[in-house]
Amino acid sequence: MLYTRRCPVGSVLLLGGTRVEPVRAAKAAGLSITYLGASARTPRAILDSADACMLLENPTPRSMARAARELHSQRQFGVVVTMVDQYLETAALLNAEFGLPANSADVVRTVNDKHRMRAATLDSACAQVAHGSVRNATDLRSFAGRHDYPFILKPVDGSASRGIVLVADDGTLEAAARSLPETAAPGSRWIAEEYLSGPEFSVETFSTDGSHHVLAVTEKFKGENFVEVGHLVPARVGAADNAAMAAEVGALLDAVGLTEGVAHTEVVLTDTGPRVIETHSRPGGDGIVELVRLATGVDLQQLTFDWLAGRPVDPRPAPKARASATWFLTPPEGTVTAVSGLDEALAQEGVTEGYTVLGPGDVVRPLRSSDDRGGAVITVAEDPDTALARARAAAGLIDVTVTPAAVGHGRPVPR
Template sequence: MSATRVLVVGGKAGIVRKAAALGLEVVHVQKPSAFDPDVVPYCAQLLLVDYQDVPTVTALVRALHEQRPFTRVFTQTEAAQAVAGHLTDTLGLPGNSERTTRLLHDKPALRALLNERGIGPVATLTRPTRAELRDFVKASGAAVLKPTMGSGSLGVRRIASVDEVDEAWAWREAFGLDDFMAEEWLVGEELSVETFSRAGSHTVVAVTGKETGQGVVELGHVVPAPLDDADRSAVEATVRALLDAVGFVDGPAHTELILTAAGPRVVESHSRRGGDRINDLVRLVHGVDLEEATYRLALDDDPPAQRRAPDGAAAIRFLVADPGTVTSVTGAAEAAAADGVVQVDVQVEPGDTVHELRWSEDRCGFVVVRAADPAAAVRLAGETAARIVIATEPAAAGHGYPVTLGALLDEVDEVLDPFAAATAEPSATAPR
């Protein structure tokens, strides 16, 4: 009897390995720029093609499906979420539809749906003029400017008062942020909810606490978030309402919220497990690997992911440094040897350039720790990160680096909207 055949779009070798370890026959689609030879042993077939080229990948996948059908289309990569939904619909397979994945990818469309349903209403304005933005900030007191699509805090900027509108507008134009929106600035505890769904039934696996300092880029996470029962219930109810509203069916979702004085308010949601090693924190504390659970959807007799009581707490703290050229990195070995430290990963070395903290890709590494409770985990993560000193010196005059949205996306070989230039037939389920 042949193995269950699945399509896996994007993802690193370690994630693809989890599909092969379950006995699945993996056909892997990956961008040539992201190819890692380590993935080869886990693939029955490997297609090196830009999966954000929707017409090309659709034609190739359809031909492969006609030859030997796939059971499921999977992706655990943000850039491939909407494409995976499109392929799921195209092949007539179970899973989250193109409508669902594109709603989650399209921030104005998601916000409009939530506001219409009364799910934590948030004041918003899409593609405003400068005068409209000024009036919006004046009415809201503070606002956040961000792209209509994307993740990782890319292109997100806070406008603290109406006095900052002109400066923010000039930055937006220089950054090349043409497709943008403004929302009221939400004040409160930042959280994310990690869920797993099967046949439209949603299980809250974990709630994650977040730390951003005074900025918009996430600097740390802790699982479980320290919440009382009432707040946790309100947060979970909001997320379930969101998932029902977008028609979420199967697999993991990562929903970011702010617990305001008026109740939970959704920031954004994604049809994948959380990034930033949140899956590792969830696995350490709740014993659930959401990456593996995703692939288990292809196994008919496999039970759904269950909610499990936390076993202690785990936290991650990201490493940052002053912008410039790295001259030395010290303290990593000592940090890794400390009690409770699970992992230390320093991602820069002498000679590398550290940019100002524009988005998640500008962080310099991370530490992961375990402790008895959330407060202790956060404290240990901070102390461990502080042991690692990344020294820099200012970059030489004229030493430039990409400062536009297009340049940053080119660095990671991604586009925000893979359907913008697609000539494939639009799905009947796509949002309108």
């Protein structure tokens, strides 16, 4: 079935990002695109592809909003779009200010704030997850008293696995409590949630006028500190579990009020059914957009901009799909002395892409967020098991030699 946006646009203001794919997709959809980003980090490919650009020395949400107002006064945009967590709420507020059709600022704020998201599900069809706003150490101890161990503590607006702490006992609670203020602040920046036990997935969706279409279910693999070290599309789960996750994600998107566009929702498949961890009103990171394209034939970027342009879109995956996987490099801590094997990895069967961000002199930090990984490979195959095996084997061919190094020495890893 084909779907068409009721309020098509002819031009887009894109906030931030360093990938050229959104710009090229907008152009392919027939849209005029203006790019607003950072002068120090914008790739030449974006500058060459966009119809107009404005680059800022310090692109904070506030400075981006100020520049967007200046640009909009010169040329009227049809919608403001971003794929960057930092600017999602800014884009929504600008759309509301300019009177442009998009998900409301309240919806985007609810999606971005994990406590607001949990609150939105209380009277919904979503399966409940025990949670509580944590403002200080007293709140943290109170949550433990009500719900026992283990539980998760994380920032309400966190992403890329930053700041996630598993509170397993009294000792780890007291260590976590020391990082929180002792006096109540006006608003909490932390949330405590029951620990959800089971395999983890993400559900990639595209919504049209309030209808939510599942494009793919991604199987996830975790390393230290809950950092993702691999992804696989499609996930190796049965039809019943797929249907249950799709229903749970649909209920969550209904609860937060998301009506259009792409979403990336993380789910744990517990013994009692799927439970949502969090959702995002943007495509999944870590190359998931590319995995979905390779495995299903659906290009999330092109789908997004075709929808905005008023072109009929079909979010259904291809009838005969393949499998695709990515595996990340997670070398031990230390100072890099040599990197080898990338060419050999790229030559392996099924490898479509591979890279490393490491070089001699870089410091490999402890694995605490997605930023601490050293590179990745992407593979395709006719079935998920083979795609995953190829990705892990190819990543294993890339050798990052390190020597122990004191924190802060050496050249920082480029991000």
